[in-house]
Amino acid sequence: MLGVLVTSQILSGAGLAAGITVGALLAQDMLGSTGLAGLPSALFTAGSALAAIVVSRISAARGRRPGLAVGYATGAVGSVGVIAAAALDSPVLLFLALFVYGAGTATNLQARYAGADLAAPGHRARAISTVLVATTLGGVLGPNLAAPTGALAHAVHLPRLAGPFLLAGLAYAAAAIVLATRLHPDPLLLARAAAAPTEQTPADAAAADAASTARTRNRVLLGAQVMVVTQLVMVGVMTMTPVHMHDAGQGTAASGLVIALHVAAMYLPSPLTGRLVDRHGPLAVGAAAGLTLLAAGLFAAVAPAHSVPLLALALVLLGLGWNFGLVSGTAILTDAVPLATRAKTQGGVDVAIAISGATGGLASGAVVDLAGYPVLALGGGLLALLILPALATAAARGRR
Template identity: 65%
Template sequence: MRTNVPARTGDLPRLLAQRRSLVVLVVAQVLSGVGLAAGVTVGALLAQDVFGSTGLAGLPSAVGTAGSALAAVAIGRLSQARGRRPGLAAGYLAGAVGSAGVIAATVAGEPLLLLLALFVYGAGTATNLLARYAGADLAAPARRARAVSTVLVATTLGGVVGPNLAAPVGDLAHTLGMPGLAGPFLLAGAAYAMAAAVLAIWLRPDPLLLARALEDERVREDERVRPGTAGDRPPSPGGGRRPGVLAGTLVMVLTQLVMVAIMTMTPVHMRDHGHGTAATGLVIAVHIGAMYLPSPLTGWLVDRYGRRTTAAASGLALLAAGTVAAAAPDGSVAAFAVALALLGLGWNFGLVTGTAIITDAVPPATGARVQGLADVFVSVAGAAGGMASGLVVAVAGYPLLAFGGGILALAVVPVVVTAARSR
């Protein structure tokens, strides 16, 4: 009679460590979601007030995502050398420092200090995204997308609660003698600091270091049982070739570019047409919820139906988002909420799919470095989208930005088809 025992000696510790890692990562992601939402909700509005120009309203998003790009490199290298725990904890701590800098710059009315602080604040965004790879470090190949989605969905709670606290924390900021738009960054600083503490204390054993150790054990065991096979790797859904890394990165780059561009200018467009902070906060809360809440379903779809199918769905969802946003009546909060919900859903499909493709293609020995580099390109795309969005709206208007972004997102489809044929 067969018993339900692990196939390898490394399977049981891998399973137990994976469960513990996911619990700790989920707690940290809930906290970091609050910090992430601050810049999304009021960053463009803050810049519009400080610089007095709609054309520069996308500058905070651009600066923050540029900081996110640099942080992705640093966190990737630190994680590669020391493990996920120090890398992710350091990233969230930097986000907390950046939040404090934004508050100081806003109180002092110093535009250059504000940009520097937003650059450092971008490290929190990079860390929030890089944490998804930690969820997949110990996951079986057939469940990688679902592991990634578990980490992503945890951001939903903080990401939805954060924007809806914009008005109350703004009142708190006024009470403390600060501008109201600095309020969300008070909350962000505390949330990022707590996320760093959770990871530093409880993310043990380190998932990346354990994955490497178990992989080394597997190689030694295979060499002992079947000499000459130590270099073999088990097959994975996405293959281990360079086209997989390129395709996964391009999918995430395109979805990030379109999402950031439309998301950044929607609060500005709404305020220009008479909507208050509560209304824009609601729309952004719906958007962030749609970015992360569908993750369990997305992970299942990616694992069940394949990477190409969900990548194509990402492009179509973003096209729908751009079309709805472009046609939305200026006074309709509901229409903007629907548009940004579709925008978040399309981004979610692209991020989970791209992450799964890259995770399939790289081994634990080099995974963190490659993943960090891929996220650099994602961050650069976000910076480009954020910076260009304000200029496009100033010259051609919000509807053209929204619809043009949706058309651009369709490029995801030929990207994955071409990559599949090149294998």
Template identity: 70%
Template structure:
């Protein structure tokens, strides 16, 4: 008799469980996307105003991404032990607490509290990225990249709307007697808290726990007659370092250039509205192309998409480096290309990594991989301010574009070992 569990494990792309999981994840990602906007759009400006130094303006991004590294470990381990639902909900709740802490720090004028709060706020960013793995838990291998991309694209609405609300949110904060730059952090706190509630209540069945059950059923159905267990497929695949490296490199380049662009614009007389527009286009390009990217990876494999990622990031750095000082239209183009290149690299790396590990160890390995991604982002964010202070924004942008070409050999390694 043929077991039904393997059948469901082989073709879950259109299962009711997978559809429900994706629906809930999409709702949570729309909300959390608005939370991402705060640290990206005004974090560096808030730190610069409090510290009076452009050289340290990249510190908020570095702290946020360092916090996201710790959160990636914590959320990954909690998800490994208890499932995606408690892990992701806890991560978003931590992001909400960090947002509230930033507001409190601005009111108190305390840089120390600001840095601590930005560190905790990074948990929201980490969780937003980790959610993409939950979309792939129940997906068939041929649809895995598309499932990841469905979760990523849901971030677009909140991510694009968030920066555009910088001025209205600033007015709200001012009306409440708070510094204007804290407005987006008020929005982020509410968005992250609501996303945590949505996941805690409605992410049932838990995709990771169900994937484990399906994998166990498939293993039992194909167990050898002597009853001896075979090694878990994919438990020692070289795709783990290759996928991690692709994601880490794209994250480093993206964060470095993105972090200093609002500061660069502000230094040439543009206010929060211009920065918000540029960052909104950037965030839209980070997530909106995801469905197309997922189809490209599923159809053509990671090699071609990784090459495209490196070339697009190089183009982004070149446009940013050669744009006339403070040119909003050209910098908007550069940041849109930057977001697109990041998307191509992230979906490629995620698909490589997810295909390399079985459900039994998936959440832990994914959390560890996102630690490397977060550390790379922290490095890019911290170095960006120092590079701009020492050599200028154009050198930062062009150098980042050249560095991005390293994603190509990383993906070629994974493709060769498949």
């Protein structure tokens, strides 16, 4: 079961990396404006917000397998739409297709919950990290194929920037097929069946939810805050880095390398992060997320646009900070809610994460256009510090 999830994550990692690498460049090329270059990221993260609702509701009603398969299939359709928009030079179709393409991003994140469904409470963070780390292979491979897939697109008379979306469409479709045909038994349904003798029935869970404690609500909100802030900062800085490099004369190979290292840092440290959360608690790792994102913002702000090594270091720190925030925030959230309402609550939080990503992507282009990339990077790093007071309050409350 875990092997099927890992396989689907490898495939989907290649799919989501396409939009990260060339989405902003494609919009900039079609619109001729840097100020709107953040719009693709905003659109596919906004699309992921809607997809998070749909995927979580399907998962709550019928299990993880149909929910995840439908999400990846929708992402594949969006990829085809982007290719068609590039071929027709249609910005309207591009924006609609990117919105649909966002379903793949939402589904990739939702899959981490499937890894935690059957894990014991003391090992949930490690289970989450196992699924997340599988995204690394596809996520690193995808951006580095930007140039070869661009050449392939050019050979079939498509714009070069449409090339990575050829890979995305195939990768998402393959992930959907793997999950639909191989994820048996369903992890969420199996977890509910195993917990039935000892956990509450859905009716009892609903009654308990109505009388839920302030501590439970606070933990849900805390986990959501950690993930929302880290997503906002990461998407904002990441979206404009390829544009920043492109404006300095760097090609897609250079920006693809930087984004590949960034995606690797987003997912590859997950096993270590999971162990740190299980050993030291999610609050400490959440605090590390804020400090790491601050360091990423500082490095990105001072790095020259032509310096691939320094920008790569900044983006690696950005990915690492996001990883700390996602794993610790997911652990806080998952531990706070019962199985009966888990999928619905997780979906609601992922909607907030997607909206924050859309906000970061949309605002990033405007900030760079008005004030420059260094201001965006530094502002993002400072914004990440907002999670520290909430974590400190939760830690003090826990000691009391």
